Amino acid sequence: MRRISRVNRSIDLLRARATAQTSSPYLCLACRHRASSFSTSSLRSAQKDEKVPITERIRQRIWGTDQPPGQVDPYGGASVFDKTKERSMEKALAEREASSSAGTIMSPDYAPADNWDGLDHVGGYGGWWKQNWDPEHQFQGFLPAEVVTDPEERTAALHRALVEVFALKKAGVPLQDISKSAPGIDITHDIQILPTANGAVLTFSEETSLEKLVQSLRSPVINETATENAPTESEEDVAADRSVEDPLHPTPEPIEETSEKGQPTESEEDVAADRSEDDPLHHETSQRTYEDLLASWDPSWTQVSIEDPEVKFAVMKRTLQLTGARLPDSAIRSAKTAKGLLSHLVAPPKPRKVAEALVQKEELLNLPNVKVYAQRITPIDREKEVGRWKLIEKELESRGLPVTGH
C-alpha cells in the first residue's frame, strides 16, 4: 500500500517549533507529540525574552532585524518635565561639585564640634519669649483691661477727654499726643468747660492751670506719681491697691483714695475685704463721688461742639482709652456735640429678653388691661391669683400628699 506522504502544514510547523523549544530535558518523540498539543496561547518559552515590549517586537518584525533603526521606544521614557528637572538637577550637582572642590581646603587647626556650645544658631525664636512672655515685660494694651460700664464714670471720662483735648488745642500742642501715654490721675475734675461759638472755653480753678494740665498730658505718667502723693500710706494699702486694680491704670478717684488712707490701722479683715473686687463700701464711695462730680459741672458742657473732625477723633480716642467703650461708626459720625456721643456712651445695653424689652416700655405697662410676666405662668400661679392655692395646699398636707405643681 502506497503511503501518502503528509504535507507539512503551517500548523505542524508551529507544533514542531513548539516542541523544539520545550525546556524539558528529555522526552521521547511520541510523548513529546502527545504532550505538546496545539495551543493558540503564547508559549511559555516565549516569555524568556519578556523584557522586549510588544511594540519593540513589532518593529523588529517590520524591519526584519533585531536592532531596528529609529527611536527605541516612542511612547516610553521620561516626560518633558521630568527631563527638564533632571537636567537642572544635573546642573546643580555639577555646580556643587565645582564649589566643594574649591572650598575643601580646610585650616589645619580645624576640629569638628562635639556639642552645640559656641556654634552659631540659625532661625528659632531667639529672645522673643523672653521679651514677650516674661512677667517683667507685660503687654500693655491701649484699652483698659476692664471696660467701664458705669454710666456716670463714662460721663466723667468723656468730660475729661473734652477738657484735655481743648486744653491741648489752646496750648497749640498737636492733638495726637493726647493718647500717647497711659492715662494718669484725673486733674480735670475742677475744670469747667463751656461751649462758645468757635469751640469751647476752659475755666480753671486755683489748683489747676492750663500749663499743669498740658504738662500732665505730655509727660508719661507712671505709678510713682500716685505713691508720691501719699507718702504716709501703710504697707497694707499698697498691697490692697496692687491686688484690686491695675497699677498702670489707676482710677481717677482722689476722694476715694483719701478715704482709704484715712484708716492707717486697718485690720487684716479689712485688708482682705479691700482685696476682693466688689467691695460695697468702695463702690458706694465712688458712686457718690461721681454723682457729686457730675453735679458740680455746668450742665451746658454737653453742648460743646465736636464738629471739627480732628477734635472729634481726639475726643473719641481719649474716651476709648479711658473707658474701653467702643461706639459704632454711625454714632460717631452723626454726633455733633458732646451730648450726641454721651447718649450712645451711657445708653443702656440692648435687652436680651422680650420681658426686659417690655419692662422698658412705660406706656405699655401703664395700660390698665396689660400685665407682663417675666416668668412662665404655672397652674399654681393661677390658683394663687384667685386665692385657692392656700386651701389646696392645706388639703394636700392634711392627706399626706406631696405639695407639688408645675
Next chain:
Amino acid sequence: MVVQGLRKVTAGQNGVGAFILQCKRLDFHYCDWAGSSKGMNSFLKNSLQSFARANPQIEISVSPRPRKHPVVIGHYINGREKAICVRNLEKDQILKKAELLRDANGEKLRRVVKPVKSLNESGLILLR
C-alpha cells in the same frame, strides 16, 4: 272709649346700646430663644401697645413659655377658650389672629344655614 297704645319710652335697638365683647381675656405666650417666636416677639415689642389701647375691655397678659411655639389664647364669657398657634407668623399676621380672637364669640364653629337663630325653639314666643 278709644283704645290708646302705650307710649314708647325707648327705641328698641336689640342690644346695640349694651354691647358686651364676648372675649374677656387674651394670653400671649412666647419663647425667648426659639426662632418660631420671632414674629411674636416683634409683635409684643411693637404692636401690642396699640392693640391693648384700642381694646381696653380685654384683659391682656404676656408671659413666656420656654421651649414652646408662640400661642395666643382667647378666653370668652361663655367659659370656653380658643387657642391659635402663631409659630413662624409675621407681626401683622399675628395682629390679624388677635383681632380674630377678639371678634369671636367663643362658640364652636358651626355652619349657619338658617336666616334666624334663636335660643327659644318656638316661633310663637319669638313673636312676643
